[in-house]
Amino acid sequence: MIKVEGLTKRYGRTVAVNDISFEVEKGQVVGFLGPNGAGKTTTMRVLTCFLPPTAGTASVAGYDVLEQPLEVKRRIGYLPETPPLYPEMEVAEYLTFVGRLKGVPRSDIARRVDEVEGLCAIGDMRDKLISKLSKGYRQRVGLAQAIIHNPDVLILDEPTAGLDPKQIIETRELIKDLAKAGAHTIILSTHILPEVEQTCERVIIINKGQVVATDTVENLTHRLRGSESVAIEVESRDGKLDSAAAQRRLEQVAGVSRVVLKQSTDERAAFEVESLQKAAIRGDLARAVVESGWNLNELRSLSLSLEEIFLELTGPPPMPSEASK
Amino acid sequence: MKNIWLIYRKELRSYFTSPIAYVIMTLYAVIFGIFFYSAVKYFQQISMQAQMMGRSFPMNINEMIIRPVLMNTCVIGLFLIPMICMRLFAEEKRSGTIELLMTSPVRDIEIILGKWLAAVALYAITLALSAVNFTFLFTYGKPDWKPILIGYLGLMLQGCALLAIGTFFSTLTRNQIIAGVSSFCVFLCLWILGWFTEFDSTPVTKVLGYLSVVTHLEPFTKGLLDVKEVVYFLSAIFLGLFLTARSMESLRWRA
Numbered sequence: 001m002i003k004v005e006g007l008t009k010r011y012g013r014t015v016a017v018n019d020i021s022f023e024v025e026k027g028q029v030v031g032f033l034g035p036n037g038a039g040k041t042t043t044m045r046v047l048t049c050f051l052p053p054t055a056g057t058a059s060v061a062g063y064d065v066l067e068q069p070l071e072v073k074r075r076i077g078y079l080p081e082t083p084p085l086y087p088e089m090e091v092a093e094y095l096t097f098v099g100r101l102k103g104v105p106r107s108d109i110a111r112r113v114d115e116v117e118g119l120c121a122i123g124d125m126r127d128k129l130i131s132k133l134s135k136g137y138r139q140r141v142g143l144a145q146a147i148i149h150n151p152d153v154l155i156l157d158e159p160t161a162g163l164d165p166k167q168i169i170e171t172r173e174l175i176k177d178l179a180k181a182g183a184h185t186i187i188l189s190t191h192i193l194p195e196v197e198q199t200c201e202r203v204i205i206i207n208k209g210q211v212v213a214t215d216t217v218e219n220l221t222h223r224l225r226g227s228e229s230v231a232i233e234v235e236s237r238d239g240k241l242d243s244a245a246a247q248r249r250l251e252q253v254a255g256v257s258r259v260v261l262k263q264s265t266d267e268r269a270a271f272e273v274e275s276l277q278k279a280a281i282r283g284d285l286a287r288a289v290v291e292s293g294w295n296l297n298e299l300r301s302l303s304l305s306l307e308e309i310f311l312e313l314t315g316p317p318p319m320p321s322e323a324s325k
Numbered sequence: 326m327k328n329i330w331l332i333y334r335k336e337l338r339s340y341f342t343s344p345i346a347y348v349i350m351t352l353y354a355v356i357f358g359i360f361f362y363s364a365v366k367y368f369q370q371i372s373m374q375a376q377m378m379g380r381s382f383p384m385n386i387n388e389m390i391i392r393p394v395l396m397n398t399c400v401i402g403l404f405l406i407p408m409i410c411m412r413l414f415a416e417e418k419r420s421g422t423i424e425l426l427m428t429s430p431v432r433d434i435e436i437i438l439g440k441w442l443a444a445v446a447l448y449a450i451t452l453a454l455s456a457v458n459f460t461f462l463f464t465y466g467k468p469d470w471k472p473i474l475i476g477y478l479g480l481m482l483q484g485c486a487l488l489a490i491g492t493f494f495s496t497l498t499r500n501q502i503i504a505g506v507s508s509f510c511v512f513l514c515l516w517i518l519g520w521f522t523e524f525d526s527t528p529v530t531k532v533l534g535y536l537s538v539v540t541h542l543e544p545f546t547k548g549l550l551d552v553k554e555v556v557y558f559l560s561a562i563f564l565g566l567f568l569t570a571r572s573m574e575s576l577r578w579r580a
Binding site: 102 | 327328331332335338339343420421422423424425426427428429430431432577578
């Protein structure tokens with residue numbers, strides 16, 4: 001559905017996007033992930049024919065963005081970072097204007113406006129001036145604007161930025177609903193990682209204008225995580241716990257490579273236990289603790305979060321010592 | 326065609342939902358009224374004098390009132406036209422809505438024509454308001470209406486040309502004030518270029534004088550419809566819109 005090959009975009013001397021290539025299949029939801037200034041918005045602007053690429057090609061539904069921009073634009077719904085709203089218009093009036101502009105026929109426009117108002121839950125705001133709307137409602141009107149002509153491809157630039165937690169959840173649900181219908185191919189950019197984990201099937205991680213990884217969320221987690229780590233908390237029954245003894249006991253469990261004491265008080269201690277490659281250790285750990293006469297307060301698998309993957313891929317963490325100098 | 330109409334309607338509506346249209350129309354009507362009043366007052370004075378001196382030749386209303394008022398009117402246009410068109414693109418660029426227009430399946434030229442026509446419509450409405458003053462001349466005298474019509478045609482053509490140039494300046498910046506001031510300065514230059522011909526008549530000053538808007542408006546106020554002048558304004562309109570289209574195209578490559 002979307003095909004990007006060797007795309008490069010320069011602004012004067014600065015290279016915003018450097019030779020990136022990727023493909024998105026029909027019906028997929030893809031997360032575009034990267035720190036601020038990584039080139040996400042630029043890539044999206046090229047795909048929506050707002051900016052021409054400096055080099056390389058991009059095509060949507062088989063139409064090249066440079067050769068047949070009108071065909072591409074007809075098939076794309078785009079929500080820029082700041083929703084493109086006219087403050088002096090009313091919501092329904094605005095949606096009608098955008099719908100007609102995007103090619104919704106006159107006979108269908110009233111029905112379409114009603115539909116997207118229902119989808120985005122802005123029906124009770126339809127006669128309000130856009131300038132009077134709160135940030136959350138503006139974002140939703142922006143989303144309604146993007147889907148009004150029922151586009152094949154939906155490009156959303158940080159759709160949840162600046163919303164409150166409830167609105168973020170609602171927006172994510174809405175995106176998931178749109179994805180479930182299967183008719184839309186969705187690309188959304190964000191720098192919030194859980195968002196990608198929750199809404200996207202595939203992730204494209206981009207940093208400094210280059211694609212550093214592209215895969216499904218699970219595959220990325222697997223690829224970077226060879227061993228399993230487990231958080232465990234042990235408590236004594238009689239109120240006195242020798243944490244060193246507990247640590248020694250845990251280290252003796254088969255398959256354990258490393259035990260780190262995280263926190264300890266007189267009666268309880270928390271450890272982080274790492275396994276050898278592909279060893280299942282949780283059952284043995286539990287048995288070892290209980291058989292030694294301690295209580296097992298907590299046993300939890302620590303999965304490598306997308307945050308860690310992300311940091312690992314986008315470069316080394318900043319050196320605290322340099323900052324303090 | 327449909328897209329031009331859509332954008333035209335949207336722009337015209339936003340003129341009238343914001344105070345811009347009303348402020349421009351009011352100011353125009355007030356200043357025009359002052360010009361008209363002083364012209365009528367002057368006319369009245371010299372006809373009294375003529376009568377007292379025993380000369381009773383019929384005074385020409387067209388010559389004495391309508392022509393000077395129409396000439397002065399073009400000066401009001403000079404000041405007010407930048408205010409009409411400075412927002413057309415600058416505002417969209419500032420608020421980011423230009424991204425909506427430019428990612429919609431609409432040709433650049435449709436956006437430009439829609440916006441320019443809306444500005445032209447507002448200017449035409451404003452101009453029409455001023456015509457109310459002239460109706461008084463018909464109640465008390467017998468002016469010839471054809472020169473008035475031609476005079477208005479001239480003002481309209483001049484307005485369209487300046488609006489096209491102003492639209493171009495609006496695409497250059499995201500700041501409305503810069504767009505307004507720079508188009509105002511250019512209009513002012515186009516106006517005073519005509520002064521050069523009064524000092525001497527070298528080929529250079531002749532060319533400069535030819536570029537002046539006022540030189541070309543003058544025949545219209547006399548009631549003369551000359552193809553040469555019409556062509557001047559039409560080519561100015563074309564140049565303005567052409568530059569706007571080029572500038573919008575470069576917007577994509579620069580932005």
